[in-house]
Amino acid sequence: MRITRIKKMIFFWFLVSGFWFLCSDAYAMHITEGILPLNWAIYWYIGVTPFLIYGVYKIKRVQKDTPFYLPLLGMIASAVFVFSSFPIPVPITGTVSHPVGVGLAAIVFGPAVACVISLVTLLIQALFLAHGGISTLGANLFSLGVVGSLTGYVFFKAGRIILRKNLGFPSFAAGFFADIFTYFFTAFELGLALHGTKTVPATVRNIFLAFLPTQLPLAVLEGILTAGLIVYIQRRRPEILKGLRII
Amino acid sequence: MRRFAVSGERFAISDFKFAIISTLIVWILGLGSFAQAKEKWPGMDQAVIEQYAAKQGRPPAKPLVRIEGDALLFAFILAGAVGGFILGYNWHKLFKSKEKV
Numbered sequence: 001m002r003i004t005r006i007k008k009m010i011f012f013w014f015l016v017s018g019f020w021f022l023c024s025d026a027y028a029m030h031i032t033e034g035i036l037p038l039n040w041a042i043y044w045y046i047g048v049t050p051f052l053i054y055g056v057y058k059i060k061r062v063q064k065d066t067p068f069y070l071p072l073l074g075m076i077a078s079a080v081f082v083f084s085s086f087p088i089p090v091p092i093t094g095t096v097s098h099p100v101g102v103g104l105a106a107i108v109f110g111p112a113v114a115c116v117i118s119l120v121t122l123l124i125q126a127l128f129l130a131h132g133g134i135s136t137l138g139a140n141l142f143s144l145g146v147v148g149s150l151t152g153y154v155f156f157k158a159g160r161i162i163l164r165k166n167l168g169f170p171s172f173a174a175g176f177f178a179d180i181f182t183y184f185f186t187a188f189e190l191g192l193a194l195h196g197t198k199t200v201p202a203t204v205r206n207i208f209l210a211f212l213p214t215q216l217p218l219a220v221l222e223g224i225l226t227a228g229l230i231v232y233i234q235r236r237r238p239e240i241l242k243g244l245r246i247i
Numbered sequence: 248m249r250r251f252a253v254s255g256e257r258f259a260i261s262d263f264k265f266a267i268i269s270t271l272i273v274w275i276l277g278l279g280s281f282a283q284a285k286e287k288w289p290g291m292d293q294a295v296i297e298q299y300a301a302k303q304g305r306p307p308a309k310p311l312v313r314i315e316g317d318a319l320l321f322a323f324i325l326a327g328a329v330g331g332f333i334l335g336y337n338w339h340k341l342f343k344s345k346e347k348v
Binding site: 126135 | 288
């Protein structure tokens, strides 16, 4: 009886999310095509390459000995894609933004693999969803796949050390801070490339403060979603988290 | 638990569910208050990044693959459906199937 009700709620949730997809084109942390000067675009591409190489190497290495790895990778990667394409209106500000999802990927697979997942997500969005751009892919990937995932991973590990048995709160912190730091670093990238006559810190502060009112409630939502999914995996199949040395 | 009665029939919902439903109602009502705005629900890209970049003389360029109008809606729906399918398929494989991987 209870399971049927949960199934109905999940169905309803997907139905509502489908309507949200219909309502608006999603735009948020992505730096749009053509905004960054060429030198900065190349700089971020170079910066992100080592993380991608290590991420691909890690996927190849771990999936050989871990039977559930590829289905889990598929599930989490598509969750990151859906989260980061999911436009959520925030009534307080009258703007639309989206969660980033990499906190979840970083907890489960580590930051390097989360970076590979981010590449796939951002590439599809840039090519087919008018979301970001090819010239700005390196910069978007650095903020989402490197800074977002590393932040999520560090906060999760720190939370696990401090709270030991608790899994929900460190996961919440990972989701929340991965989201906030992704936006902070996007502001930093823009500030570096386009500060004009102002100083870089002043530009970064102005852009980040413009992001915050919309992004803060979404970061809380993302924290709750991340914690919910990790706790769900722990309850249903704890051997997955044990096999990946998360718990 | 909170208890309600509709047409004489009684039912109860937990405080947690009540909190979620109340938040959703407030959220949805809040959406309506901005429906009259001139610029309706701009994304953060438009509201922050593109505005700032345009001020600095770097307006956004057209995307490499130009999908606009209803074709973009179709692309979003398709992407959501494919993403949802892959998510559900692997979730079923991991958590529901009798022969779990």
